[in-house]
Amino acid sequence: MELDRLDRDIIAALVDDARATYAEIGHQVGLSASAVKRRVDRLLDSGAITGFSAVVSPQALGWTTEAYVELFCQGKTKPSDIALAVARFPEVVGAATITGEADALLHIRATDVRHVERVIERIAAQSFVVRTKSSIVLSRLVEAPPGVVRNGSHTSG
Structure with missing residues (x-):
């Protein structure tokens, strides 16, 4: 699946906070909540987003x-x-x-x-x-969450 800029921005927002509402994400990316939901549903259906989970220490x-x-x-x-x-x-x-x-x-x-x-x-x-x-492992020196590269920008795929 080819991702456009809005898809990538939505994914970035979800990586930052998977519990964000569609309205909150829409505010960040310039779309309505319903448009974000449609895109998230499409990203899930296509396999670009494979699921949501809690990250536990x-x-x-x-x-x-x-x-x-x-x-x-x-x-x-x-x-x-x-x-x-x-x-x-x-x-x-x-x-x-x-x-x-x-x-x-x-x-x-x-x-x-x-x-x-x-x-x-x-x-x-x-x-x-x-x-x-x-x-x-003695100590962790660098650890980035999935989908994020060390400079803080999100990976593109």
Whole structure:
């Protein structure tokens, strides 16, 4: 779907505050509330907007430890097989295939280092995993919300 300037402005307003009313967004972008609703509905129908959710602090849930784990897999393990296997672990909050020696990179959130260790042990036990390499996060230096680049402007897609 091709997004015009108004679509991008509406998406930017929703990224800033997904709880904003159609009237508030309309005021920001120069449209009526009903015109904003029609556009949001169209953006949802087209898949440009995939949904709305609450962003909850992992610390509020007690998940204060995070790690990145590289997976090294046997032969030609399919990305879909990796995705299916790691999706079973609620601690895996992100996973991607990557370039370099490793086949995939997992982002794990857990209650403590021992919890991370248990998750890595369970993942390493998967039949296609040859080995893992993990790094524990000490502190977050930069973190932008989804859809926003660091200079404060919204991504365009």
